[in-house]
Amino acid sequence: MLPKQRQDQIVRALRADGAGGVKVLARKLGVSEATIRRDLEQLHAEGRLTRVYGGALAVDGGDEPFADVNAVHAEEKDRIARRAAELVTDGESVLLDIGTTALRVAQHLHGRSLTVVTSNLAVLEELQYDEQIELIVLGGFVRRSYRSLVGYLTEESLRQIHVDWLFLGTSGVRPDGRVMDSTMIEVPVKRAMINAAERVVLLADRTKFPGHGVARVCEPGELSMVVTEPDSDPATRAQLTEAGVEVVLA
Amino acid sequence: MLPKQRQDQIVRALRADGAGGVKVLARKLGVSEATIRRDLEQLHAEGRLTRVYGGALAVDGGDEPFADVNAVHAEEKDRIARRAAELVTDGESVLLDIGTTALRVAQHLHGRSLTVVTSNLAVLEELQYDEQIELIVLGGFVRRSYRSLVGYLTEESLRQIHVDWLFLGTSGVRPDGRVMDSTMIEVPVKRAMINAAERVVLLADRTKFPGHGVARVCEPGELSMVVTEPDSDPATRAQLTEAGVEVVLA
DNA sequence: GCAGTCTCGATCAAACTCGTTCACGAATTT
DNA sequence: AAATTCGTGAACGAGTTTGATCGAGACTGC
Missing domain, CATH: 3.40.50.1360 (Rossmann fold)
Known part of the structure; x- marks a missing residue:
């Protein structure tokens, strides 16, 4: 699997579950935790997810509920x-x-x-x-x-x-x-x-x-x-x- | 569960019930009371809830009687x-x-x-x-x-x-x-x-x-x-x- | 007001997570 | 064929989170 594909899948997995831990994602995608961390860092820089300690949260792009302080719109x-x-x-x-x-x-x-x-x-x-x-x-x-x-x-x-x-x-x-x-x-x-x-x-x-x-x-x-x-x-x-x-x- | 997720859920649980005790939240989320206290402190600093003795109140309707949180079993x-x-x-x-x-x-x-x-x-x-x-x-x-x-x-x-x-x-x-x-x-x-x-x-x-x-x-x-x-x-x-x-x- | 109970924050050790570094192999370039 | 680039996994020290414990303080019932 290509790195880009893997990263897309990470984003998709987060959309499905709302959040994901480094360990869970590593097992799910069959790569090491180090790789997942690098992916998360990159995806966070691209704004495609929110990095938090222990894993990442889905960024509220769709109609995703309860990303609290989104008072903009x-x-x-x-x-x-x-x-x-x-x-x-x-x-x-x-x-x-x-x-x-x-x-x-x-x-x-x-x-x-x-x-x-x-x-x-x-x-x-x-x-x-x-x-x-x-x-x-x-x-x-x-x-x-x-x-x-x-x-x-x-x-x-x-x-x-x-x-x-x-x-x-x-x-x-x-x-x-x-x-x-x-x-x-x-x-x-x-x-x-x-x-x-x-x-x-x-x-x-x-x-x-x-x-x-x-x-x-x-x-x-x-x-x-x-x-x-x-x-x-x-x-x-x-x-x-x-x-x-x-x-x-x- | 990620720490951030847990904190979101604390806020959510408080919104649902108006208030929550440290003990109740700890059991509901499967972590120790110490962890809940640290979460409440942090969330209070962020203004996402009001810390009170024994637990916390939701930010909006904080006039809920807190007594029944400690209701005897x-x-x-x-x-x-x-x-x-x-x-x-x-x-x-x-x-x-x-x-x-x-x-x-x-x-x-x-x-x-x-x-x-x-x-x-x-x-x-x-x-x-x-x-x-x-x-x-x-x-x-x-x-x-x-x-x-x-x-x-x-x-x-x-x-x-x-x-x-x-x-x-x-x-x-x-x-x-x-x-x-x-x-x-x-x-x-x-x-x-x-x-x-x-x-x-x-x-x-x-x-x-x-x-x-x-x-x-x-x-x-x-x-x-x-x-x-x-x-x-x-x-x-x-x-x-x-x-x-x-x-x-x- | 007093005794008993509950809650608090601090402290500590253990477990976990992080970013970095290094080595390896595959693909690409020279 | 050799050098370079790139992605990866392993290892490690630093930093973070967690649960247990404890003394101080807050609350309750009498």
């Missing part, structure tokens, strides 16, 4: 979330994706009379004690670093339900309008969510728009609506409008 | 839970019922290499950050007052799995050995749990033994084992033994 992201929450009428049902974007939407749903369905453990925490909201948790394997549920149990649960709205996060929307994600394992769950929803709303701030990701989640045509910022890339927006997607600016 | 009930936890061998899978009894068992599973399946939200909170444990959450409607998941989604999820052990709580065991519950809505879930388990273990302190309940959960013959206290009613115990149930005294 907080204001904009929150405006998108608030706009999304306004779309929903009392009495309707809402499915919330994993990630911080969906969590922000949940924060704007407090006190509303809604049915909320989620595989996002942070959303569960947020809405657990809100008596107005009928809360439904999808089953699944706990993915600690992302605070989410995944796997066939999650997909199976999604096959049992149907909701009015799905609010979807993303690691990026490609210039041709395709919705991407940074981790493969979530894709089947996201696809099952899309199939379980009447209307699919994608939430994407300007950093995701256009953006990239390794795994394709869906075609633009599968979306009903996209909520984004006014100064996001117009070309990508036009591409989406052409595909019949309603683009809402927040 | 019910030693007798805990003995039953510990005995139950000892039944399980590393590598096996465990299904935990709702209720405080099952939560107590979960507290004794920290650091074990197990697969834990549950619809108990308190168990989810307890084991969420334990890396050794593969944690699976059943789907379902959130029942706030009981901190549990119920409904057809839960039953459907249970049909997808099979576990080595089920630890069942109860409102009471009738003198003829029948297991009862105080609420109807949980019964279908409990029945589905029994069907999904290789061995069914009932946990019942002396107050439940004999005891009452409005809804019948199962016949004594469906149980593999009962863990109870030495001074619980001998007549009911005899009834159970006759039905082929192994009675363990803790």
Whole structure:
């Protein structure tokens, strides 16, 4: 295996688990710890991960939850979330994706009379004690670093339900309008969510728009609506409008 | 687990509960109290939490009463839970019922290499950050007052799995050995749990033994084992033994 | 206010991790 | 064919983290 390939795999492994120790990575990739350290140093210099004592953390590039003090885009992201929450009428049902974007939407749903369905453990925490909201948790394997549920149990649960709205996060929307994600394992769950929803709303701030990701989640045509910022890339927006997607600016 | 990860989880745990004691955090994260103190000191310096005597508070809503963090343990009930936890061998899978009894068992599973399946939200909170444990959450409607998941989604999820052990709580065991519950809505879930388990273990302190309940959960013959206290009613115990149930005294 | 219990920070040894250095082998250049 | 470059693994001393222990101080119940 080429060094570059190995380094890509390190980044990928961190995306999947949120973090990794030097020893674990060395065993996983079949090289010595010294090599891993050199890789981590280099990748840290490139900004592709965060080096910490004992290993490295995934850098929050996609829609990765809980990299705490990321207050830079907080204001904009929150405006998108608030706009999304306004779309929903009392009495309707809402499915919330994993990630911080969906969590922000949940924060704007407090006190509303809604049915909320989620595989996002942070959303569960947020809405657990809100008596107005009928809360439904999808089953699944706990993915600690992302605070989410995944796997066939999650997909199976999604096959049992149907909701009015799905609010979807993303690691990026490609210039041709395709919705991407940074981790493969979530894709089947996201696809099952899309199939379980009447209307699919994608939430994407300007950093995701256009953006990239390794795994394709869906075609633009599968979306009903996209909520984004006014100064996001117009070309990508036009591409989406052409595909019949309603683009809402927040 | 990396030190940075552990510190993130401390902050997360505090956000969930509002506050946390040094002892509780140490057990939850599987490190010594000394390490937790050093983490708290560091996180306090970073302004990510507020250090108080005995533990720490989340930065936002720091007006939570801290008294219940040091709540006294019910030693007798805990003995039953510990005995139950000892039944399980590393590598096996465990299904935990709702209720405080099952939560107590979960507290004794920290650091074990197990697969834990549950619809108990308190168990989810307890084991969420334990890396050794593969944690699976059943789907379902959130029942706030009981901190549990119920409904057809839960039953459907249970049909997808099979576990080595089920630890069942109860409102009471009738003198003829029948297991009862105080609420109807949980019964279908409990029945589905029994069907999904290789061995069914009932946990019942002396107050439940004999005891009452409005809804019948199962016949004594469906149980593999009962863990109870030495001074619980001998007549009911005899009834159970006759039905082929192994009675363990803790 | 007093005794008992709990918590704190300091200290220390052990375990772990880090960056550096050196040697080896493979691929590339001279 | 020889020299050079590059990536790698092993080894080592320096630095960091961890858990145990202990005396001082804080808290609680009476």
